[in-house]
Amino acid sequence: MSVDKNTVAKIANLARIAVSEDELEATAGELNNILDWVEQLSQVNTDGVEPMTSVVAAALPMREDKVTDGNYRDQILKNAPAVEQGFFAVPKVIE
Amino acid sequence: MSSLFQGATGDWEVVIGLEIHAQVISESKLFSGASTKFGAEPNTQVSFVCAAMPGMLPVINEECVRQAVRTGLAMGCQINLRSVFDRKNYFYADLPQGYQISQFKDPIVGEGMLTVELEDGSTKDIGIERLHLEQDAGKSMHDQHPNMTYVDLNRSGVALMEIVSKPDMRSAEEAGAYFRKIRSLVRYAGTCDGNMDQGSMRADVNVSVRRPGQELGIRTETKNVNSIRYMMMVIESETRRQVDVLEAGGTINQETRLFEVATGTTRTMRSKEEAHDYRYFPDPDLLPLEFTQELVDELAAQMPELADAKKARFIKDLHINAYNAGVLVAEKESADYFETLLSATVEKSGKAVSEVGTLVSNWVTGDLFGALKKLGLGINQSPVSIAHAAELITLQIDGTISGRIAKEVFENMLESGKSPETIVEEKGLRQVSDTGEIEAMIDQILAANADKVEEYRGGKDKLYGFFVGQVMKNTGGKANPQVVNKLLRQKLDG
Amino acid sequence: MSDLTKLTLSAARDGLHKGDFSAREITQAHLKAIDEAKILNSYIEVTSDQALEMADNADAMIKGNEAKPMTGIPIGIKDLYCTKGVHSQAASHILDGFKPEYESTVTSNLWNDGAVMLGKTNMDEFAMGSSNENSFYGPVKNPWRATNSDKDTVPGGSSGGSAAAVAADISIAATGTDTGGSIRQPASFCGLVGLKPTYGRCSRFGMIAFASSLDQAGPLTKTVRDAAIMLESMAGYDAKDSTSINIAVPNYEAALSGDVRGLKVGIPKEYRVDNMPPEIEKLWQQGIDWLKSAGAEIIDISLPHTKYALPTYYIVAPAECSSNLARYDGVKYGLRVAGDSLDNMYKNTRAQGFGDEVKRRILIGTYVLSAGYYDAYYLKAQRVRTLIAGDFKAAYEKCDVILTPTAPSAAFGLGEKVSDPLAMYLNDVFTVPASLSGLPGISVPAGLSSDGLPLGLQLIGQAFGEEQLLNAADVLETAAGFSDKPAKWWGA
């Protein structure tokens, strides 16, 4: 399973990271080095082995249905790069 | 009933599947303690968790889990005692985490089957694939600023139940009936308010077409359709479009589409053009969700009576006809209103439930629904109180007024808001049941219309109505019709 | 008064409680030392005013007889922890200017006990790295240099700033976080004790996530006793973290009996990796001998899937990180780089905001989770992870703790491995298996390399077996008698 330039471009798009055309080749090389190395896992026989879901044996804790949080808009918006009229503002999206 | 679509080159079958998003009724969000109330100022009902601040972690709301189980029980589905939360990864302005916590491989509720009734009285079984719990996204507003989109995270993290049907529907009517059925179930179960205006329920509509008996065609998904009427429009326009494309030799793209109210048609969503790859994987911040069969049994035992059971009971115990019973249980609010009015009437009149059931059901489905429809109001906005309605029906039961006068009084109640007793007193509408008074009047009328009496006795039966009309006219409609009948028959036939 | 910065945590505690010096005095001494050690780049934010204020509160607690062991102890906090109103940026450009409006649970616990924050320590960006060269704020220099060398060495990573700060006596102790060895490996490189507790022992709430199923908070300290004291303050159940475990926190310091007679110490044969430097091999043998002389029973064990731990880790951790780091998108906080559309704003922000190693891991993680590859990579890795955890389970049928080297080498030169990610990843070969299994591990300084650089030995314990683990580490520490300090080449 070797990663080519197109695949890198596709992954980079999924991950929303700009990778310029001339970086694609080098990035593909780096990723292939790592992927070739992790490939050795295919040697392990995992027939009938359950994938790990959690290292700790415990049940999912649940909380009561009560309003205990929120109502601090200033703190929510305080670190935002762009705020307009109490909203987060981002470049316009055309659906 | 044939639901095939006639194309230019022959018949097509439309195949429909629905993914219904139903907002869970809960005080706080699925994974945070922020409020779920509708209509707050932007970004006020947001916690650091909802805003995906660095280092924030989800903790599940137990009531949302219970609501999902209740809904699963209401739909008669398999309840899974172990389910897993997964992350669905994608970027969007109103998705602060960059992923939605949802359930992918192991949902909380599994398969089931619903039977829906169609207009022609036939029924159709529609399979349910699953119900899973997931977070809602925030809200993007694209029309507030010329070059910016505004994002409000109040909805971010609110619990949704996604109810996925099998592709078992074959017409817009079936889809509509299925949606209504789900809506009724969640409202009866108290798990979703079904309020489509506020976005509490919306559907992703999957449509494909094929030649009858052929393999499934390629489907399109029209997102977030928020009314049953629109959903039916989506199905109709999408069917037509797909058939046109295929008949012209084209192919259908598997894509996400958007419904445009203005044109009543769908179009490709520009921002979602790229193929999605959601990279689902189990959320490492959450352990698998596990609960016991005892919890399920406990919730099942506490389940309120659902529409189908209620309808059967109305027919059996209250002797209401099937049509009225069906109309009453269609909406939980109507059923609730009816049952409240019924017990108020029983109390007021001292009669048994089975004696007044029919009268009350007729009044609700006929007079009340007719008036509300004219006024454009919902059952919960009725301008007539339960107490006044019970009083009105009781006046009829005890013979104080006739059914015809009752309609007149009701009209007046709607206008004046006065109690029916007051109206009857003020307008002197009390029914005349005094035999002597009515007898005297009948004698007078028969004397004044001797020719007609002659004709009637000669076999012109139809004239009977004329005599009744005359009596009612002379008493301003207040004469007790039973008394009038009895005396008229005696005088004319005796 | 002797130099207050040279004190261990336990000595400082005792001195504070006896009134030998005040929290303000010890805090001031450290702030001065920090100022003189800027060249190490171990702090990226020094919170002097807040530190003095906290010290005064600590002094009041001591006066009011409300002192706890951590009261008045000046510590460094890894920049991965969210600290209210203070720089909390995971040493990343993408979190520029971010000051959280909330406090992490672990730091809250420390402050409640009266600890004093000196500042935020440098680290590999988002805790991804083993040398602390992946920081937006530049690399951290290890106070240790090879004998007769003026070449800089790395402090290890990702908690390199914390480790360097403790090693240079510019904090008494520091918090770290360990995902695949990020506390233990820098501890080994800097001649310190570094403890990664059992997964679920410390809350992850408010700790900027790298790989959620692996991340764990822990202390970097001068001694095992110090680690016991600090862990007790940091640990505890937290309802805000669904993976936090509701088990009472024991008195860890009380567990240090100094007695390991009869303790079964497992020696995994698979840790004898190819090309292991002889001095590491020798040190390991020495550790075995020390514990044996102290009365422990040495048992050969097998952890057969050890060699697959690193590749497993480099699938699981990037997969989780690719999702955890999706929230850094220029919308809610931190850096935003303009773009002509929402997507281009995202892409530009993330391209410029993340460093190379972070981007590399996000891309790897995105790839292994993507359609068509999920089963072959992610699911496969999670199955192998089950086998790795199973190895430990089987081993603990036979032994109580496991002894291994911490890292395959001593600290290497700054810049030496930056261009070879795979070589860098191999640093964690001995620490990653315990991380994948959620087990506690501790690195104890045990000797010096031929170049005069510190080397650590690792003890791995059973889940929630920190008491036994700390006790064994304490015995190992005593036997090793490591008391070397880096020759001070920095400062005024």
Ligand SMILES: [Mg+2]
């Ligand atoms: Mg959908």
Ligand SMILES: [Zn+2]
């Ligand atoms: Zn959904």
